[in-house]
Amino acid sequence: MNARRILSATAAVLCVAACGYDYDQFDTQAPGGAAGSGGAAGSSGSGGTTSGGGTTSGGGTTSGGGTTSGGGGTTSGGGTTSGGGGTTSGGGGGTTSGGGTTSGGGTTSGGGTTSGGGTTSGGGAGGGCSTGEKLCSAKCVPVTDPATGCSGASCAACSLANATAKCGGTGPACQVDVCQGTFANCDNQSANGCEVDLTKSNNPSCGSCANNCTLQGFTTHFTCASLICRCTSPDQCKDGGAGTATCNGNGRCSCTGTECAAGEACKKVGANQVCACNGGAACVPGQTCCQTPAGCRDLQTDTANCGACGKACKGGETCTAGQCV
Numbered sequence: 001m002n003a004r005r006i007l008s009a010t011a012a013v014l015c016v017a018a019c020g021y022d023y024d025q026f027d028t029q030a031p032g033g034a035a036g037s038g039g040a041a042g043s044s045g046s047g048g049t050t051s052g053g054g055t056t057s058g059g060g061t062t063s064g065g066g067t068t069s070g071g072g073g074t075t076s077g078g079g080t081t082s083g084g085g086g087t088t089s090g091g092g093g094g095t096t097s098g099g100g101t102t103s104g105g106g107t108t109s110g111g112g113t114t115s116g117g118g119t120t121s122g123g124g125a126g127g128g129c130s131t132g133e134k135l136c137s138a139k140c141v142p143v144t145d146p147a148t149g150c151s152g153a154s155c156a157a158c159s160l161a162n163a164t165a166k167c168g169g170t171g172p173a174c175q176v177d178v179c180q181g182t183f184a185n186c187d188n189q190s191a192n193g194c195e196v197d198l199t200k201s202n203n204p205s206c207g208s209c210a211n212n213c214t215l216q217g218f219t220t221h222f223t224c225a226s227l228i229c230r231c232t233s234p235d236q237c238k239d240g241g242a243g244t245a246t247c248n249g250n251g252r253c254s255c256t257g258t259e260c261a262a263g264e265a266c267k268k269v270g271a272n273q274v275c276a277c278n279g280g281a282a283c284v285p286g287q288t289c290c291q292t293p294a295g296c297r298d299l300q301t302d303t304a305n306c307g308a309c310g311k312a313c314k315g316g317e318t319c320t321a322g323q324c325v
Contacts, residue, residue: 143172150174161193184209198308201225207308210292216278217253217265225251227308228262228288241268261296263289263309 230251237253238245283296290309
């Protein structure tokens with residue numbers, strides 16, 4: 001009986017003490033902050049706003065359960081922002097540090113921007129080929145390859161008339177490497193390739209680039225026929241003076257009745273006209289008077305003048321019957 005009285009008195013004292021406690025200190029309304037709504041455990045400090053159970057510190061705003069720290073960052077859909085002003089959207093858990101922007105779960109460091117899960121560091125890096133290369137069909141190729149136009153803007157293969165090409169000179173650029181067939185690069189210009197067909201009559205380049213028929217004979221000078229410089233009229237054979245000089249049907253000069261070697265003209269000696277090679281001594285039978293290289297040459301066996309004046313055979317070849325073999 002006494003025990004019951006003691007318990008009743010104790011309970012009454014505790015109740016009075018509890019009723020006198022100041023419960024205002026638990027008020028969830030902070031100065032300037034809006035009331036938490038929609039969440040059982042939402043808290044707000046210094047004016048932040050929480051909706052749906054998120055937590056805000058330092059004035060940031062969180063919607064849908066995200067967390068914001070550092071003053072002013074905004075997170076939507078569960079992302080995290082730190083460092084003052086970064087923005088994350090898309091709900092994929094992306095992280096932004098230092099003011100970058102990430103969309104779709106990518107990571108950005110140092111101000112770069114990544115979309116769709118990629119990673120950018122330091123603001124992005126440019127592509128390009130190394131020195132001595134250029135880009136052709138998304139592939140870096142050397143500027144020394146004629147198959148892709150050397151260093152030219154186009155990636156088309158070098159195309160030079162009657163020639164195979166190489167890369168050379170400044171650039172380097174497309175240049176003639178080897179002339180095809182009987183063609184030659186007589187003007188030493190790569191732009192027009194190998195422009196002269198040495199099998200055809202070409203007065204400045206008869207059988208070879210340097211053999212110039214217009215420098216042989218007199219008056220109207222000789223012309224190129226069958227890779228040999230030949231006369232076409234008597235005035236081309238005689239420089240003047242007494243004696244006779246004619247041009248026969250073989251395109252050779254005849255001086256006082258003597259047929260000269262191909263390429264020779266007549267020269268007055270005393271009362272007669274005699275055969276002379278470029279004003280000098282006459283050639284022996286079987287030789288041709290060449291303008292370049294100047295002199296009498298055996299075009300049937302001379303490897304430096306095989307079949308035509310100045311037409312040289314390649315290394316290791318011999319000249320047989322006017323053909324390099």
